[in-house]
Structures are given as structure tokens and as C-alpha cells.
Amino acid sequence: MQVNTQPALMVRDLHFQYGKQPVVRNVSMELYPGEILAIVGESGSGKSTLLNLLYGSLSPTQGAIQASTPDLGLRPVSALSRQALRHLQRTAWGFVCQNPRDALRMEISAGGNIVERRMIMGLRHYGQLREEALYWLQKVEIDPTRLDDLPETFSGGMLQRLQIARTLISQPALLYLDEPTSGLDVSVQAALLDLLRKLVIAENMAVVLVTHDLAVARLLAQRIAVMRQGEIIEEGLADQVLDDPQHPYTQLLVSSVLPA
Amino acid sequence: MSYVAAKGGAQAIHAAHQLVAERNAPDPDDLQAQIARHLHLGIDRIMAEASLYDRDIAAKALLQAQGDSIEAVFIVRAYRATLSRFLDSVPLNLGQAHLQRHISAAFKDVPGGQQLGATYDYSHRLLGYFQNLPARDEAEASCATSGIPPKATLNKTSVMDLLETEGLIEKSSTEPADAENRDITQIPPGFPASRAQRLQTLARADEGFVLGMAYSTQRGYGQNHPFIAELSHGSVNVEICPPELGFSLCIGTIEMTECQMINQFQGDSPDTATFTRGYGLVFGHNERKAIAMALLDRALRAQELGEKVEAPAQDEEFVLSHCDNVEATGFVEHLKLPHHVDFQSEISTLRALRAQSPGTTVKHDDAL
Amino acid sequence: MPYNFAYLDENSKRAIRRSLLKAVAIPGHQIAFASREMPLPYGWGTGGIQVTAAIIGKDDILKVIDQGADDTTNAVSIRHFFQSVAGGIATTTDTQQASIIQTRHRIPETALRADQIIVYQVPMPEPLFKLEPRRTETRILHAMADYSLMYLQLYDHITRYGRVAIGYDYPVMVHDRYLMSPSPIPAFDVPKMHMNPALQLFGAGREKRLYAVPPYTRVVPLAFEDYPFTPLQAQAPCALCGSTSSYKDEIILDDSGKRQFVCSDTDYCGKTSCK
Numbered sequence: 001m002q003v004n005t006q007p008a009l010m011v012r013d014l015h016f017q018y019g020k021q022p023v024v025r026n027v028s029m030e031l032y033p034g035e036i037l038a039i040v041g042e043s044g045s046g047k048s049t050l051l052n053l054l055y056g057s058l059s060p061t062q063g064a065i066q067a068s069t070p071d072l073g074l075r076p077v078s079a080l081s082r083q084a085l086r087h088l089q090r091t092a093w094g095f096v097c098q099n100p101r102d103a104l105r106m107e108i109s110a111g112g113n114i115v116e117r118r119m120i121m122g123l124r125h126y127g128q129l130r131e132e133a134l135y136w137l138q139k140v141e142i143d144p145t146r147l148d149d150l151p152e153t154f155s156g157g158m159l160q161r162l163q164i165a166r167t168l169i170s171q172p173a174l175l176y177l178d179e180p181t182s183g184l185d186v187s188v189q190a191a192l193l194d195l196l197r198k199l200v201i202a203e204n205m206a207v208v209l210v211t212h213d214l215a216v217a218r219l220l221a222q223r224i225a226v227m228r229q230g231e232i233i234e235e236g237l238a239d240q241v242l243d244d245p246q247h248p249y250t251q252l253l254v255s256s257v258l259p260a
Numbered sequence: 261m262s263y264v265a266a267k268g269g270a271q272a273i274h275a276a277h278q279l280v281a282e283r284n285a286p287d288p289d290d291l292q293a294q295i296a297r298h299l300h301l302g303i304d305r306i307m308a309e310a311s312l313y314d315r316d317i318a319a320k321a322l323l324q325a326q327g328d329s330i331e332a333v334f335i336v337r338a339y340r341a342t343l344s345r346f347l348d349s350v351p352l353n354l355g356q357a358h359l360q361r362h363i364s365a366a367f368k369d370v371p372g373g374q375q376l377g378a379t380y381d382y383s384h385r386l387l388g389y390f391q392n393l394p395a396r397d398e399a400e401a402s403c404a405t406s407g408i409p410p411k412a413t414l415n416k417t418s419v420m421d422l423l424e425t426e427g428l429i430e431k432s433s434t435e436p437a438d439a440e441n442r443d444i445t446q447i448p449p450g451f452p453a454s455r456a457q458r459l460q461t462l463a464r465a466d467e468g469f470v471l472g473m474a475y476s477t478q479r480g481y482g483q484n485h486p487f488i489a490e491l492s493h494g495s496v497n498v499e500i501c502p503p504e505l506g507f508s509l510c511i512g513t514i515e516m517t518e519c520q521m522i523n524q525f526q527g528d529s530p531d532t533a534t535f536t537r538g539y540g541l542v543f544g545h546n547e548r549k550a551i552a553m554a555l556l557d558r559a560l561r562a563q564e565l566g567e568k569v570e571a572p573a574q575d576e577e578f579v580l581s582h583c584d585n586v587e588a589t590g591f592v593e594h595l596k597l598p599h600h601v602d603f604q605s606e607i608s609t610l611r612a613l614r615a616q617s618p619g620t621t622v623k624h625d626d627a628l
Numbered sequence: 629m630p631y632n633f634a635y636l637d638e639n640s641k642r643a644i645r646r647s648l649l650k651a652v653a654i655p656g657h658q659i660a661f662a663s664r665e666m667p668l669p670y671g672w673g674t675g676g677i678q679v680t681a682a683i684i685g686k687d688d689i690l691k692v693i694d695q696g697a698d699d700t701t702n703a704v705s706i707r708h709f710f711q712s713v714a715g716g717i718a719t720t721t722d723t724q725q726a727s728i729i730q731t732r733h734r735i736p737e738t739a740l741r742a743d744q745i746i747v748y749q750v751p752m753p754e755p756l757f758k759l760e761p762r763r764t765e766t767r768i769l770h771a772m773a774d775y776s777l778m779y780l781q782l783y784d785h786i787t788r789y790g791r792v793a794i795g796y797d798y799p800v801m802v803h804d805r806y807l808m809s810p811s812p813i814p815a816f817d818v819p820k821m822h823m824n825p826a827l828q829l830f831g832a833g834r835e836k837r838l839y840a841v842p843p844y845t846r847v848v849p850l851a852f853e854d855y856p857f858t859p860l861q862a863q864a865p866c867a868l869c870g871s872t873s874s875y876k877d878e879i880i881l882d883d884s885g886k887r888q889f890v891c892s893d894t895d896y897c898g899k900t901s902c903k
Contacts, residue, residue, distance in 0.1 A: 270699070270708075273701055273704055273708075368877045369879050369880060371882065371883045376701065382701050384705070385666075385668065385669070386667050419880070425885060478752075479757065479761060480754075481761045525793075530789050533793075
């Protein structure tokens, strides 16, 4: 693991509540480039909300998030203008959601979907856009002849690969993955996880992965944080947390007593 | 062949306004005849939405309904239900229609000529406008038509035919009207509806509903890039062919308005890309309805043409189930009827719920 | 019935002029305005008519064209309207004589001057509406200057058809900031908007929006570096004046589908054939 002196993400005492209901409580964390942190926990533990807070889609009730920007290094997310935030979200940061249909433009060709971020970054050369689209299509192991097809004609696994290509093409410094494989067959899941790991390591990204599936966390992450009722109750190296859990809840989770 | 289409617009407009003014001249006859004459566009709308072409009956209904056109449609529909049908007419030959108005927005001049006819299109919506027109000029009498001489209005070639010959527009449907498609008032349509069933439904649909839905497609809710190839209003012969005779007889003429709409091209490659069609046809003189119907017809073909069905106007079941104003007004207005019993049971249920847990809020163990 | 000069009352005209000033100050940006019901229907040019009514004075010389021609029915109708409600104003068909040119779907072939104003009638001021129908969304996209949606459309056009298949209402960037609908003029006319000495005003009555391109402003059609903007036009010279540089209408001559191409700008055509 390569650790830079400058973290890609710093979170201090984060709180968030819907109405009177606290959803995220007292969360602090640091993440360095090249690191993959998995946040695990059962459904309703607040982990997806946490991810949306980190990405800037939700504003915290209390606490501070500082995230990596290409020009100015770590910047408080709450201090960003809407324009700056949106630009970062669509270039320097990435978010892969569980249902690729929520992120893809279904009426635009696969190639168009892949290169949208490059257009946002100002690339105005059709030939080069096409070349990059083809390159990324192959990188996520989709048949290059499908370049001009509409996503509608793709299988679930292919759609998720397409979303990954579309997100990674801008080489984001920060990547958020929200249950990226949970809608897929087991065999498709394994191949996709393998692919994700290769890509993320090659690009030296800082990754926060949210999953309810401990197997996915073990396969991808170096560090694991266990969330319960909005709080991180245990955090450590992946093997350590999974092989020698300290918190009774983590012990239940690992021994699969709790439903995933 | 002289080129005249670009000139003469001013005279054509003046002549068009004179035609409107002449129809507005007072009539000494009785009230119903006056309604049929002076409110003839209103009568046309009632005939179209009631699916019965009879000016006198529509006028009578409008009078009885005190000018409420949906009520009048309802009355005529109820009367129509009592009529027995003895024959289907031979399909109308609109190419043989005697046209009072014929315009194209896609081309500057077309076979049959641009014939302005009686129209409000270029009038100004100022009170008393038609009473204050300058006197009619003899020279203007013949100015309502431009371009190719009027004799071409008979048996004319359509703009769509010309585009089809060039392969620029999809072929017109040759789907034969089978028995099930023939009359939606005899055999009710289900979903998916055939195009014949859909067009019949739209032809009698509420003008306001069709207009609103068509408008939504123009504002981006269901993509549409329409051009009017031809909009015609005229009289056409109705013929029947009694089996015992074996030849057809003309039993009268009716006025119709037809709209042939060219729409955005479809197809994935340059050689298969063609324009697509939308079609509108209504009883009487009603251009608004014919155009809106053509837009909606095209929007409703989304699925057939492989487009994504996203907008309300593309949703066949939504549009066809809610476009009939007699059905709609009945159900909306039926809320005036007593509903004491239903409401009583709702009140009792709510009271029971309240009594169960006064002031308690539901607690969740876990977040979200 | 007597009406105020140019139909609208002075306060309404002033309100429209204030919106126009705002529009000129932010080139290409759509300004909301309280559009009035005019005695012509929506879709006939009520936006353009309101703009013209708000700016016209007794000394102005008005030219009205539709599809490039002064004598098309709608142009005649709008010219008559101003003649009847703005008594005393002069009208002309001569592009060079006009101080205000109200137009639907064309820009005259004759180059405009700094002392002229061209008023466009606009049906759909929102250039993104075919890609995103919700105006609440498109407003955000404009604020963010996020036009990737339109570039995606161009990308898919080139992929599918080998070129950008937009023939009219071709999207343009104004002053390198706002994406703008040039109104449904043919793509052929778009280059005339760029660095034009005349003030260009746009009125959309039904959609209640005004916008403007001030004199000498950059107006650049969207394109890719390797697929530059290439408008199409009729190949044949004008059958009447022989012009090879003007935009042509296609006229069907007879039932066998025989065609002829003639200038759509009748004023230009008349002058060219006189020479």
C-alpha cells in the first residue's frame, strides 16, 4: 500500500439526521490515495447515507468533510460552490451506484456514455473521444462491437461495467462505490470485483466501498469499518476485523448470525 | 409555368377575411338554423366528438345544452346509440375532395396549390375586426388560391406520395381494416390498440385533451419535430355499395379536415433514415383538432417505431383511456352524487384509528 | 377601438424594454418576462411582436419577413398589424432601408448594419428542451454551464449518421458562456449571427422568455474539432436570379414532382435579378 503524506479524504465528527432521527453519528475517518476502505453493516445502518454525505449529495448536520481537489488539495466540501461541487463530482470524484440505470443515459449509445466525462473536461475531438471510448470498453471487458449500441440492449453485468468505464475514464482521485455488485449473479460478481480491483489499484485511487457483503469487502478492501445504527463501532485492517473481530456485533456479523 | 406563390399574400388574406365575414352575415331563419349557420365551427366540433355527421341534430343539441358543447356531444351520442346501421360506406376518397382550403407548411407551393380559404390565421384578434373590413375588391375574389390552377385540386398527387416516391418518408401503412378494427363503437378496442382503433378514438376525443397532449410533445415531453405536409378542408362524397347492386352510389357529401404530418426521421443509418408520418382526420372544419391529432398519432407510434415510451403523450393506454369527454365528464361530475355511505365508513375507520393510539408516535429501533 | 401607439400601453413597453436591457447585458441568457396576450395567436410570433412593439418609435422603418419573404401571409399580417396600431410608421421590404427587421426562420442575405435591429420570433427559447424537458433542470444546467448533454447528442449523431443531423435551430454558444437557440433559422444562417454589427433580439411569447445577442458578439455553433460545423444548402442556383450563394426554397412545380429552387429572401432575389 502506497501512502502519501496528504490524505484524499478527512472526516471529523460527522453527524446527520433525517428530521429527529439520527442516521449518521460521530463518524471520523481518513483515507489516503491507493487505499480501499470498506464500510460494512446491515441494511439501515446508515452506510449509504454516509457515502452520500462524503460525495456531497447530502449536507451534514454537524462535522466537517475535507476532500481532495485537483487544484487546491484538500478542501472542505461544505465550502464549495454548487458549480465547483458539481464539477468535482463529474470529474475528479466518481460515484458508482448499485443500479447502473440510475447513472447511465439509456437513450445515448454506450460509447457516448463512456466519454461524457471527457466532454465535461473539454475534449472536443470526435476521433479521440471515440478512441478513448473504445479503449475503456475493452478495459472493462465488453465486446468492442457493442460501442454504438444503446445500453438498453446490455445485460445487468455489462451495464455495471459500462457505468464503471464511464466513471473511471476521468481517472478520479476519489471513488465511491455503493453496493456495486449486489444486483448481479455470483459468477458475474466475482469477475467484476476482480476487474474493479485491477483498475483501482492501477489508478492509485482512494476508494470508499459500501457493502453488506463481507466477502466483497474482503476481496477489495485493505481496511474495514463496521457501521451500526449510524456509528462506526469497529475499524481496522480487513483481515484483522474479519479474522479477529472485537465488538460483539462484528462477531455476530462475521459468524453470519445476522442476515446480510 | 409562372411562379406566383411568393406574391399575392396580402390579397389572399383579405379575400380569406371576406369569406369569414360573409359567413357572419345575419340570417332571418329560426334560432336553430341560425346556430347551425353562425356557430358552424361549434357544430363541427360537436359532430366530430359525437361521431355523428348531422348539422341539424348537432344544432338542436347545442341549443338544448345552452351552449355547453360537451353536454351537446353527450346528447348527440345518446341519440346516435339509437340509430341502426345498415351499411358501411366505401372508404372516402379524399384525393377527390372539393377543397375549400389546402395549405402546406413544408413546401412553399405544392400540387393543388396553396389555397388559403376562410381562416382566422392571419386575422388580428381585435373585437369587431370582421365588421370593419374594407369592402371586397372584385380582383380579390380569385386570390384565395396561389400557384397551380385550382383544377388540380381534383385527383391531386399528395406531398406524401412525392416524398414516398423519393424514399424520404416511410411507406404508408397498407394494413387492411379487418372487421375488428372497423368501428370502435361496435367492437370496443383493447390494448395494444391497432392504429385504426387509435385514430378512431382520437377523431372523437375531446379537442382540449388532444390539444394539450399534442402541445406537450412540442415542449419536449415525447420528442416531436413536426412539419405539416398538407392540411386540407373540403367536402367529400360519401358512397355506399349495396351488395345487391354491386356498384356504388353517392348518398351525400360531408365536410372533413385532414392533416398529413411529416415527423422526425428514424433509422440507425444514413440509408435507412426516413421521415415518419402522423395523421389526423376529423368531421367538419377543425384544423386545430386535425393537427393535434396528427401530432398525437405520431407520439403514440413510439413503441411501434422503437422509441422509448417516456412521456404521457406516448403512453397509449393513458391517452386512449382518458381522451373521451363524455366518459370523463360523467365520472368527474358523478362526485356530485350522494356518497354518504362510503364516506360514513371512511369516517368510522379514521375514528377507530385515532382511538387506538392517542398521541403516540411510532418508534424505530434502527436508523432509516 | 383606439389603441396606444404600437398596441401595448407605455408601462408594458417599458417593462419589456427593461427585460431587454437585462438580456443585452447577459448575452444568450434567457430572461423571464411577463408576456402579454397579443391579438395574434401564440406561435405566430407574439414574442417578436412584443419586442418590436416595445422598441419601435415613430421614426422607425419596419420590415417583416417570414421564411425570408416579405409577402408571405404571416409577414403581411404582422406588417398590417403594426401599420394599423403604430400609425405613421413606415414599412419597407428593402433590407437596407429598414431600421427594425422582424423575422421568422431567416436572416436576410443582405448584411446588416450597426444602426439596425433584427427581432427574431422564437417558438422554443430553451436549446436543451429536446434532451431535458423540465425547465427547472435546464436552468440548473445553464447556471452550471453544463452542456455535455448537447455534445452527447452531437456525438451520437456523428456515430449514427456520419454528421450532425441538425438542419435548423442549430445550437450555438454565445460569448463562450450560454448555449442558445438561434430560433428555427436554417443552419445555413447561423454564421451570420457571429460578430454581427446589428443588435439581435429574440422574443418567445408563449414561453415568456427574451434574450439577446449584442453587436459584435461571438456566436459559435457547437461542433467537434474534427467534425466542424458544415451547414447544408440547396445545390442548384436560384431559378429566378441565378444566385449561388443564397438559401433556397424548394418548389414543387407539378404533379409529377418536378422541382425548382428559388431564393427564400425575396428582397435579395428581386435586387439580384435586377442587376
